[in-house]
Each structure stands twice: as C-alpha cells, then as structure tokens.
Amino acid sequence: MSSLRSRIWVLRLISSTAGVLVWLLLAMAAPWLAPHDPFLVVGEGLAAPSWHHPLGTDLIGRDLFSGVLFGARTSATIVVGVAAIVVVIAFIVGLVSGYLGGIIDDFLMRIAEIFQVVPRFFLAIVAIAYFGSGVDRLIVILGLTSWSGLARVIRAETLSVRESAFIEAAQLFGSGIFRTIFREILPNIAPTVAVYLTLLLSRVLLVEASLAFIGLSDPSSISWGYLAGSSQAYLRSAWWIAVFPGLAILMAALSLTSLGDAIGRRERK
Amino acid sequence: MSRYILRRLIQVVPTVFGVTLITFVLVHLAPGDPVEVLASGNGDAAYYQFMRAKYRLDESLLTQLWTYFANVLRGDFGTSYLTGESVVRMIMPRIGSTLLLAVSSIVVSTLVGLTFGTLAAWRVNRLLDRAVLRLSVFVAAAPSFWIAQVMLLVFALRLGIFPTDGRNSPGFEGTVLAMAIDTLWHLVLPMSVLAIQESSTVARLTRTGIVDQLGDDHIRLARAKGLGDLQVVLRHALRRSLTSVITVIGGRIGHVFSGAVVVELIFGWPGLGQLILSSSQSRDTPVLLGVLMLIAAAVVLMNLLTDLSYMIIDPRVRLK
Amino acid sequence: MSSHLLEIRNLSVRFQSGSHQLTAVDGVDLTIDKGETLGIVGESGCGKTVLATSLLGLLPSSARVATHRLQFSGIDLSNVPSGGWRSIRGRRIGMVFQDPTTALNPLRTIGSQLAESIAIHDRSATSREIRKRIIDLLESVGIAGASGRLSDYPHQWSGGMRQRALIAMAISNSPDLLIADEPTTALDVTIQAQVLELLRSIQRERELAMIFISHSLGVVNSIADRISVMYAGRIVESGPCSEVLTTPSHPYTRALIDCFPEIGRSRGSLVAIDGQPPRHIGKIDGCRFRDRCNVGRDRLDCVSHDPVLKRAAGDRSVACHAVVI
Numbered sequence: 001m002s003s004l005r006s007r008i009w010v011l012r013l014i015s016s017t018a019g020v021l022v023w024l025l026l027a028m029a030a031p032w033l034a035p036h037d038p039f040l041v042v043g044e045g046l047a048a049p050s051w052h053h054p055l056g057t058d059l060i061g062r063d064l065f066s067g068v069l070f071g072a073r074t075s076a077t078i079v080v081g082v083a084a085i086v087v088v089i090a091f092i093v094g095l096v097s098g099y100l101g102g103i104i105d106d107f108l109m110r111i112a113e114i115f116q117v118v119p120r121f122f123l124a125i126v127a128i129a130y131f132g133s134g135v136d137r138l139i140v141i142l143g144l145t146s147w148s149g150l151a152r153v154i155r156a157e158t159l160s161v162r163e164s165a166f167i168e169a170a171q172l173f174g175s176g177i178f179r180t181i182f183r184e185i186l187p188n189i190a191p192t193v194a195v196y197l198t199l200l201l202s203r204v205l206l207v208e209a210s211l212a213f214i215g216l217s218d219p220s221s222i223s224w225g226y227l228a229g230s231s232q233a234y235l236r237s238a239w240w241i242a243v244f245p246g247l248a249i250l251m252a253a254l255s256l257t258s259l260g261d262a263i264g265r266r267e268r269k
Numbered sequence: 270m271s272r273y274i275l276r277r278l279i280q281v282v283p284t285v286f287g288v289t290l291i292t293f294v295l296v297h298l299a300p301g302d303p304v305e306v307l308a309s310g311n312g313d314a315a316y317y318q319f320m321r322a323k324y325r326l327d328e329s330l331l332t333q334l335w336t337y338f339a340n341v342l343r344g345d346f347g348t349s350y351l352t353g354e355s356v357v358r359m360i361m362p363r364i365g366s367t368l369l370l371a372v373s374s375i376v377v378s379t380l381v382g383l384t385f386g387t388l389a390a391w392r393v394n395r396l397l398d399r400a401v402l403r404l405s406v407f408v409a410a411a412p413s414f415w416i417a418q419v420m421l422l423v424f425a426l427r428l429g430i431f432p433t434d435g436r437n438s439p440g441f442e443g444t445v446l447a448m449a450i451d452t453l454w455h456l457v458l459p460m461s462v463l464a465i466q467e468s469s470t471v472a473r474l475t476r477t478g479i480v481d482q483l484g485d486d487h488i489r490l491a492r493a494k495g496l497g498d499l500q501v502v503l504r505h506a507l508r509r510s511l512t513s514v515i516t517v518i519g520g521r522i523g524h525v526f527s528g529a530v531v532v533e534l535i536f537g538w539p540g541l542g543q544l545i546l547s548s549s550q551s552r553d554t555p556v557l558l559g560v561l562m563l564i565a566a567a568v569v570l571m572n573l574l575t576d577l578s579y580m581i582i583d584p585r586v587r588l589k
Numbered sequence: 590m591s592s593h594l595l596e597i598r599n600l601s602v603r604f605q606s607g608s609h610q611l612t613a614v615d616g617v618d619l620t621i622d623k624g625e626t627l628g629i630v631g632e633s634g635c636g637k638t639v640l641a642t643s644l645l646g647l648l649p650s651s652a653r654v655a656t657h658r659l660q661f662s663g664i665d666l667s668n669v670p671s672g673g674w675r676s677i678r679g680r681r682i683g684m685v686f687q688d689p690t691t692a693l694n695p696l697r698t699i700g701s702q703l704a705e706s707i708a709i710h711d712r713s714a715t716s717r718e719i720r721k722r723i724i725d726l727l728e729s730v731g732i733a734g735a736s737g738r739l740s741d742y743p744h745q746w747s748g749g750m751r752q753r754a755l756i757a758m759a760i761s762n763s764p765d766l767l768i769a770d771e772p773t774t775a776l777d778v779t780i781q782a783q784v785l786e787l788l789r790s791i792q793r794e795r796e797l798a799m800i801f802i803s804h805s806l807g808v809v810n811s812i813a814d815r816i817s818v819m820y821a822g823r824i825v826e827s828g829p830c831s832e833v834l835t836t837p838s839h840p841y842t843r844a845l846i847d848c849f850p851e852i853g854r855s856r857g858s859l860v861a862i863d864g865q866p867p868r869h870i871g872k873i874d875g876c877r878f879r880d881r882c883n884v885g886r887d888r889l890d891c892v893s894h895d896p897v898l899k900r901a902a903g904d905r906s907v908a909c910h911a912v913v914i
Contacts, residue, residue: 005607114287119439119568121527122545122561127484128297129549202410209412210531214546228414232535233417236426246415253410261406484649486691492647493686494758495679495709504705508696583696584742 013262019255026069027076034066038217038222043051044240056113056240058230062263064241075216075252078139083197085143086150093147095185099162109155112148119240121207128216135218138211140192142204153196155190162186191263200261204252210251277576281569290334290566296554297330324350338556346557348406349548356559359544364563366436367540368528371522371529371567373456376461379518381464383507386514389411390479391502402477407468414529417462417535431458434537439449459536463528467521474517478510511582519575523568593620593796595644598658602639613639615822618898618906621815623765626792626799628813628830630806630845632866636822641768644800645673645682645686662765680710681894686813687771692898699754703727705736706761717904726757731787749780753787760791767792772810785812806849810834815904818842819898821877824898828905831881833839838907840882875908884911 014078026033036042041061042053049056055064081198096158097105120142129143211217212225224245284537304317304326320326325333340347346356389401408416424431432438437451479502491501533542541560548556602614602879614636623628629637642648643867644661646669660666662681669677678684681713686692696835703723707714716720720739727735730753744750750774759767769788773781789812792799803809809816810830816839826839837843844862851914875892876882882891 085576114291117522119527119564121530122564123291123295125530125545126295126557126561129552130296153339191338206410206412207527210414210527213412213414214534215550216378225412227412228412228418231418235422241413242418246412246418250411250415252409253412254407257410368627486686486688487694489647490684490686490692490755490758491641492692493645493678493684494706495675495677497675505694505697509694585695585744 009262012258012264016255016262018260019055019251020259023072023100023252023255024076027073030069031072032084034063034069036063038062038066038070046234046241048238049240050090055244056238056239058227059234064227064244067222067227068125068224068245070222071227071245074221074223074253075208075249077135078208079201079205080143081135081139082143082146083201085139086147086200087197089143089147090150090154090226093151094241095158098152098155098158098183101159105155109152112151115145116148119122124207124211125214125216128211133216133218135221136143138208138218142208146200147203150193150196150200153192154189157192158185161188195260195264196261204258205249205253205256242269274573274577277573279432281566281573283561284569285565286338289338289562291563292558293334294330294338296557297333305562308518323516341562346559349554349556350553351551353547355554359556360541360559360563363539363541365545367526367529367533367542368536368567369452369456370463370533370538371525372461374460374467375518375522375525375528375571377460378467378471379462379514382468383475383514384472385468386472386475387479387507388503389476390483390506391499393480393483398476401472408466408469411466413462413466414531414535416460416465417532420458420462431455436539455536455538459532460472461537462532463525466528467518469524470521471514471518474514475507478513479506482506482509511580515575515578515582519572522571526564526568592622593622593660594623594662595619596660596668598656600640600654600656601635602643602648603653603655604649605653606651612822613760614643616817616820617824619817619824619827621766621798621800623798624792624796625814626668626801626812628809628816628821630804630809630816631801631819632804633764634866635819637819640768640819641800644768645678645684645793647678661749666864669710671713675709679759680762681707681764682764682766682768683764684771685752685755685759685767688757688775689748690743690775692755693714693751696741698742698746699741699746700741702738703754703758705762706758710762719738721755722761726761727754730754730757730791732758732782733756749778749783752776752780752784756784756787756791756815760795760797765798767797768802769799770802771804772801774803774805786884788812806845818845823877823908825878826905826906827898828903832903832905838905838912839903839909840884840911841878842880 039062042063043057045057045059045061047053048058048063053063053065055068057063058067093108097108123145124138124141128138131137131141185254208217208223209225209228213229214222215226215229217223217226227245228242228249231238231245235242296339300485303318304324304463325336326545337347344357348355349359352359385401389398392398421433425431432455433536434455436455437448441448441451482504487572488501488505491505492498496504530542530545532538533540534546541564544556545560547553596906597619600614600619601612604611604613617640619627619637629640631637639648639652643652643654644666645668646750648654656667656731659665660859664677664681666677688859693699700723702721703726704719707719707722712733719904721738724735727738732738732750732753738746743754746754752775756772759769771786773784776784784899785808787801791797801809803811813830815828816830816833817824818833818839819825820841826833826837826842833842834846834904837846841862848862867877867880875890875894875895879888879891883904884891888910894910896908899908900906901912
C-alpha cells in the first residue's frame, strides 16, 4: 500500500473510532452534560434553535439538545446490549457448528436460516406490540433476530481456519479444543468478525430508530427515533425536531460503518 | 425449466408457513388476553367465555393453528377482532398501494443504480467514481425516515413541487389517465426515498463488480479488438456483474418492504404499512397474520423472480 | 522511414506502484518484416507478455513506457492519440490470447463476439454480410458447420475450438501483424499441433507478420522464421530460428536448448538451469544472467558491464561478453 494511501487509511481509522468513542462518551456523560432534563418543560414550545436551546425545543417546550444527548445514551445502551447478545450466541453457534460439523452443524444452520428469513423489522413490530416496548425487551428482540448472519460468518471462518495446517500442527502438539479455539482460531477470525459486527450494529441502530419512529420505543427513555417521529405533525413549523435527531443517527451509523470499513481495508491491504 | 419454476413455487409454501407459525406462536406466548380486544372491554365473564368459544380461543394452540390454515386454504383469513370486518376485505385495497410503492422503487433503484455504478466504473477512481462511493456510504447510514422527512420538507413543504401525503388528491375525480397521473405525482416522493437508499447499494455493487473484472482476460480481449472503454464496460463487464447485483437486490426485498412501512406512514400512503401498525398496536391478530403472510409470500415470489432472471443472464445456468 | 513492418528500439516498460518501481522490459530491440514469423522465447516473468501487450497499448495505468522508436507501418505506437488505438487494435494488429476459456466472454454467444470484432471496424456492414463473413472465417480456421454454431456459447465448445475462434477473431479484419501470446500453452498436445498448423497456413495465405511468444523452444522451433531469446527484460540473442537453435551463441540460449531434449544435442538426462531469474532488473550491475551462467560467473566484464545486443555474423545478434564476434 502506498504511503499516501496508508496515511489516509490511518486517518479514517482514527476518525471513525473517535466518532464511536465520542458517541459512547456522550452517552455515558449525558446526565451531567445535558443542560436540562429532557422530559421537563423548560421553554416555549416549538422554539427555533437559539443560544439557550442549541437545537430548539419540541411541541411542549422540552429542550432538544438534552433530548439528543439522552437519545445517545439510549441508542448506545441498545447497541451495546444487542452486540453482547449477538456476539455470545453467534460465537457459540458458529464455533460449534464450524468445529464439529455434521448433524449438529446442519441443525444449527437450519435454525439460523429461520431467523434470517423473517424480516427483522416486522418480527420486531409484532414482538413489541405483544410483549411490550421496554429497552430490555427491545435488546432481546433485536439480539435474537440478528445473530444468524454473524454465526454464519464465524462458522465459515472457523471452517477455513480449521483446515489449515497450523491447526493440525497445534493439535499434534496436544492442544485441547479450547486452547485451539482461543489461541489459534479466534485471532484469525477476529478482523472479519469485527467488520461484520460493526456493519450489523449500524443496521440494528437504524432498525431501532425506525421502530422508535413509529412509536414502538420505550416511553420512559428518550430515543432519537422517537424524537424524529414526534416531529411528524409539525414538520412545517419546526423542522429542527426532525432534522437534528436524524442527523445524530446518521453520524452514529456512519461512524460504525466507517470503522468496519477501515478495519476491513486493513485486512485486504 | 417449467418444472424448476413449479418446484420453486411449491417452496413458497413452507416459507410462508414458517413465518406464520412463528408469528402465531409469538402472539400466543404474549401476555394478555386476546378476548379483551374482542370484547372491547364490555361485558362480563360469561360474555368473555362466549367470545372465547366463538373465536375458538379456548382450544389448544395446535388446534387453533390447524383451523387457521384450513381456513386460509379456503380463502378465509378470518375477521378483524376489532371491527369484525373480513380480513381479506381490509387488506385488498391496500395491497395495490404497497406493491406499487415497493415495485416501483425496486425498478427505479435498479435502473438508477446500474447506470451510476456503470458510469462510476467507466471512469474508475475519477471524480464521478469517488462521488458515487462517498454518497452511497452516507445514504446507507441515514435512517429512511430522516431522508423522507428531509425530502418532505424540501420538496413538498418548502418548494411545494410535490404533494405532502396521500395517494390521490382529496376529492380528485377524472379520467383514468388523469387519476393515474395524479397517483404518480403522489408516488414520486415516497418512492424516491426508498429508491435513493436501494440505488446507492446497487450502484456500489455494480461499480465493484465491473472494476473487479477490469484485469480479466476477456476484458483485455475486448479492448484488443478495438472496443472503446465505455463499450467494453457496457457490453462485457456489465453483464457479468449483473448476477451478483441481482442477488443482492433479491436479498433486499424484505428490507424494501420494511422501509415501505415507515415511508407509508410519513407520506400517508394508504398501504399495508398503516395496517400493520394499527393491527399490532390493537392486537388485532387475524389482520396482523394476514398481512404478514402476504408480505412473506411477496418476498418469496420476488426471490423466485430474481432467480429466474439468472437464467436469462447466464446461459451456463440455463442449460443445466 | 524504416522498411520494417515493426521496429522497436530500446523499449522499456516499468510499473509504478506507490513507491515501488518494477522493470519488466529493459531496453528491447526488435524488428519484424511483412510475412515473417518472429518467435520470442523466454521463461515466465521475462517480460515477453508485457512486451506484446505494450504494442497494443493495453498496459495498466501504472505502466510507464519509454522508447527510442516504436514504429509500426508508419505509425508511432508510443504516441497514439486517445481515439487512435481504435483503428489499430483488432484492425492493423490482432492479438491471440493464451487461455481461450478466460478470454472469451462466457455470457455471450460465439457468433455475437465474432460479429463484434467485425462490426467495430466496419460500421456499414449489414448483419447479413457480417454473418457471412463470420461463417467464412470460422470455416477457414477449421470449424465445420459454422453456420449452425453461431449461437453456441463458449462453454459448449472444446478448448481447441475455442482457440480457433480466438484466432478467427484476431484475423477477422485482415491485420498486418498478428501477436500470438502463448496460444498453444493451454491446449492438449495433440490440439497444439493442429492449432500451430492452422497459424502457419493462415500466415502463409494472408502474408501476415506474426510475433509468436512462448516459453517452449520446441513449439517456437516449428513455427518461427526468426527467433529472439528474452531474459529478464532483455533480448539476449536473436537471429534466424534454425541457426540460433543449432548453433546458439548466448549461454542462456544454450542452456534452454539443453532443457529441451528434442532439439538439443545432448541426449542425457534432462538438464535444468540452476537458479531463478532476477527479480529487480533495474538494479543489477553487469550481465543479469551471470549468476546462472557457467561461462561468465567469474569473468570481470560479465560482472561489471551489462552486455549490449551486438550484431554478429549474418543476421544474428548476441548480448554477451563471452561471445567472439
């Protein structure tokens, strides 16, 4: 890779990681950073962005800037939660499937297929409607519908790594299954998994935002999508309520995809 | 070949069955009593019991499932818990709208995506190429409702070029052609929102598919024959990358339908989206099941269509 | 004005990739006249394909071409304007590629690909005329029943037939020069002979000049009038084919011949040349073959000076310090 290209790549890697980190930091620090409680009425309704309210206020006068900060917290919580569930399930299923093969492999992949075929969005709508819209439920629902793709990737990688010579060599030296997995397989599949995971999470973020938009988010926590959804009726008079939360989602999703892309490029080059 | 089509059509059934099964189970695992919806809070325990029996909610899950499918095969999708209306009658007028929206966005996005992807590949690494790539990354990261709202703001509210909602202008009457044009006018914005997202994916894929081939022998040969760059791309490289592009479009169909739900809500487009939402929120199970089954069937059928198009493009598949 | 059909003087091709530069062709001199077949022989990686590709301007954008003279029939190939290649490629110079399986587009019929070769250069031809010409072409390259086979796809034809189709495409517009880059390498031995015979007869009938590139001396021997031996980006020996192969001057040529028992005089076990061709051509002092050469390994001039291709007796040239001219 030429030096100019590698410099650009490093820049991209840094900026996208920074983007994700900023998001996480804002999320964690929201209660201290936000000037107001996002649920409290603190100003005039539908006030345009001003010094007091950098992003304006919503219909009943709640500060949008605080809303966006707390929204970061909600979405970060969901994304991290989903990531945890997805990683755990996908690794277990993928490693077992790839390493053991045979009937177990077939069976697990069938199950993965079922989860993959059903459009996540619709399943989530149904699940939320019937089971409630709390953040914890949302995390579970989104997690359960998202693991199958990653499981397949892990399985494929495990399969290819399993066949390589150095695994045989390691086993010749007496490594047990777990050692083989942790020391040989995992480091090799880590980059591919990281790329896939970041892209997956950005999609999850968008799905969560859309669900919140149509009103299926947890009413006790502010969500970017919810803010955008509530703006629908006042679009004409208060465009800021729609634009800013959506912009926040865009930037968060962009950071994730750029990060995944940057990691992926490193592997290719 | 027709046997293959038949085989694939038959495969639609288990998939749709699977989706319905999952939904059915999910719905019945949920807390809460469906009878409450039915009775709308009226009546006493005896009434509840009566309703329960009438709708067979007192039977086991398996029996209910069985009855449901037996009815479906006869064309009876049940009646709404809320309004008592036939589910079929509720769905019918809305199918057309959603299909119109979904299909038109898929067609438009495919055409636009292929065009821009080809142009970007033709002028690889130049301005157009970089612009296409950058833009598609942005678009892919943007929530569809945001794009929809921004477009609504700019084109409908501020500039007033397009209507803000609905499928036809209220109270509009006229010839078939006039009605069609009015519908199209209303269709433009919602379809564009969906199309923008899908076309950026298609464009990126097309571009990559073509660029990956540029070092191949058959491209070298085409150039050695004297073909200019654009012709080489169009006549040789494009066709070969079509299969992967179509595969992805096929895989995105489910996504298009999900996006359509949100878009329909923002633009007041009278399709299945509104129905899904309202039936979910009111726990109107028969309606919900009906709509979901329909969408599942539509997705699977579209997948079949994309598979068939492989045969048109790649002769090697045809003759197997 | 040169009397040769193609004249190359001091052609160099370098590839620039970031901070790396790779020299593929380093100062090559070549001439070819109308109606003659020039064989270019060398190991993989010696630059022969890059040389051929540069004649049609088909090198990737990272390539840098430098030359004193690159004249083809009055046209300066080192300085072709952007639209100018169109009238050269496929029309004045035709090229036959090595692997007919990858060179043909699997998604289009043979007929349409052939028709394309003709239609590009003859806009006024009607489809009927084109069809007739294609059928004649295919039959002239030995494909019987061509009229019924135009709608076949490449995967339906055998390797030998595909190569014939490629040849048909290359000669479809009666070019003056045909470049054949290892045209028989990907084929079975029995088919190889047929295709070689085909090329010979085409060349005779149409008075084509042909550059035949191969790593196999045996194949080149059966088809070339003159031969140029290439090593590490340079021509090291050149002359009439039969003479060079019976009385080779350059140590490398001699070593090559020994590898091919059917032409070589030694009847013992197969001889391999020790070592590998150098990877970084531009950076070597002295003769680049010296590490593998049994003559020049220790000679002072071989170590310090890069030998230049010099005229020898008759029509021969050699680039070697150890050869007395």
